[in-house]
Amino acid sequence: xxxxxxxxxxxxxxxxxxxxxxxxxxxxxxxxxxxxxxxxxxxxxxxxxxxxxxxxxxxxxxxxxxxxxxxxxxxxxxxxxxxxxxxxxxxxxxxxxxxxxxxxxxxxxxxxxxxxxxxxxxxxxxxxxxxxxxxxxxxxxxxxxxxxxxxxxxxxxxxxxxxxxxxxxxxxxxxxxxxxxxxxxxxxxxxxxxxxxxxxxxxxxxxxxxxxxxxxxxxxxxxxxxxxxxxxxxxx
Ligand SMILES: CC(=O)N[C@H](C=O)[C@@H](O)[C@H](O)[C@H](O)COP(=O)(O)O
Numbered sequence: 001x002x003x004x005x006x007x008x009x010x011x012x013x014x015x016x017x018x019x020x021x022x023x024x025x026x027x028x029x030x031x032x033x034x035x036x037x038x039x040x041x042x043x044x045x046x047x048x049x050x051x052x053x054x055x056x057x058x059x060x061x062x063x064x065x066x067x068x069x070x071x072x073x074x075x076x077x078x079x080x081x082x083x084x085x086x087x088x089x090x091x092x093x094x095x096x097x098x099x100x101x102x103x104x105x106x107x108x109x110x111x112x113x114x115x116x117x118x119x120x121x122x123x124x125x126x127x128x129x130x131x132x133x134x135x136x137x138x139x140x141x142x143x144x145x146x147x148x149x150x151x152x153x154x155x156x157x158x159x160x161x162x163x164x165x166x167x168x169x170x171x172x173x174x175x176x177x178x179x180x181x182x183x184x185x186x187x188x189x190x191x192x193x194x195x196x197x198x199x200x201x202x203x204x205x206x207x208x209x210x211x212x213x214x215x216x217x218x219x220x221x222x223x224x225x226x227x228x229x230x231x232x233x234x235x236x
Contacts, residue, residue, distance in 0.1 A: 001068060001098045003148050006046075006128055007183060009068050010206040013045030014196065015185070017210030018061065021076070022052050024217065029053055029060045035214045036061045046070060048101065048208055050083075055095035062096035070130055070208075071097025078110065082132050082153070085111035086121045093125045104131025104142035104150060105158060115145040130185065134158040139175040143182040150175060151185040151208065167195055169202050176203035 001009075016039035020026035026035070036047045046068040050058045058071035071092040075081045083089050083102040092100045100122050104115060119129045123146070131142030132153035139150050152171045156163035167189040175184045186199030187208035196207040211218050228234060 001128070003128055006068055006099060006148070007205065010045045010185075011183075012200065013206050014043065015046040015048055015070065015206055015208040016042075016044040016213055017048040017187070017208050018214055019049060019051035019053065019057075019074075019210060020215070024215075026214075026216075027053070029056050032057045033060050033064045036065050039213065040065050040067060045206065046099075048072070048210070050074065050092060050095075050097075050101075052076060055091050058092055058095035058097050068098045069096065070099040070101050071095055072101040072132075079158075080105065080107050080109055084109055086113050086118050087111065089118050089122050089129075090125060093122060093127050097127065099128040099130050099148070101130040101132055101151065101153070103154070104133040104145075104147055105135070105138045105154060106141045107158070115142060115147075119146040132187070133171075133175075136171060136174050136178070139171070139179060139184070143179050147182065149183045149185050149205065150179065151187045153187040153208070155188055157188075163189070165189065167191075167199065169195075169198055172199055172202045172204050 018032050018035040048070040049061045050072040051074040054073050062069050072083045073088045080103045089100045122129050128148040130149045131147035132151050133139045134154035142150050155168035155171050172186045183205035185206050186204035190196045190209045191212045199207045
């Protein structure tokens with residue numbers, strides 16, 4: 001799939017991130033495939049997958065759905081943890097992803113290669129790159145390195161503290177304005193349809209939603225809190 005075809009396929013639409021971390025009850029490739037099939041049925045434009053499930057999840061989702069697949073690996077213990085090396089990016093290519101999501105921050109990468117090297121390797125393999133960034137500076141760096149799209153995925157996750165509750169719409173707005181020729185995908189902590197719509201109104205090409213759609217543990221916790229807050233004794 002070429003860049004124009006991917007951009008056309010996802011423009012103005014929802015991408016669903018189908019992932020589950022180690023120890024999660026859904027940490028099973030066949031469960032991830034079912035999440036992806038549910039997302040297809042609900043109208044998703046593309047599936048983002050891989051993560052700690054790695055290339056096995058990417059290959060299984062690729063085989064099960066006809067939509068574009070954005071693949072990644074994840075090394076949860078590391079600072080640079082999303083598809084951090086050229087070798088990891090090429091493994092995601094080999095698993096059949098149309099787009100490889102890679103760490104797009106300015107931080108040094110564990111293989112000592114530059115983001116530009118990583119982008120070139122993926123392009124030479126005929127696939128596209130989504131650069132997952134945390135800051136405005138990262139976004140400019142990733143665009144200069146040749147990324148096809150920039151995602152706000154890592155905002156709030158690189159400084160060591162607790163991430164905020166809200167999505168980073170301000171980063172979307174600033175990158176949209178600064179990067180007229182590199183589309184911006186809003187990703188990270190979009191919890192409601194209204195917030196996803198706000199990202200589109202801010203100029204995002206598309207919105208990626210994971211947890212709010214695919215993590216029943218988190219959804220249950222939110223409802224537990226709501227129910228507990230509503231107990232008669234809670235208001236006293
Ligand atoms: C920071 C990080 O590791 N993000 C990961 C990237 O693939 C996933 O764990 C997220 O679920 C994904 O970005 C979607 O975001 P949210 O689940 O908030 O809708």
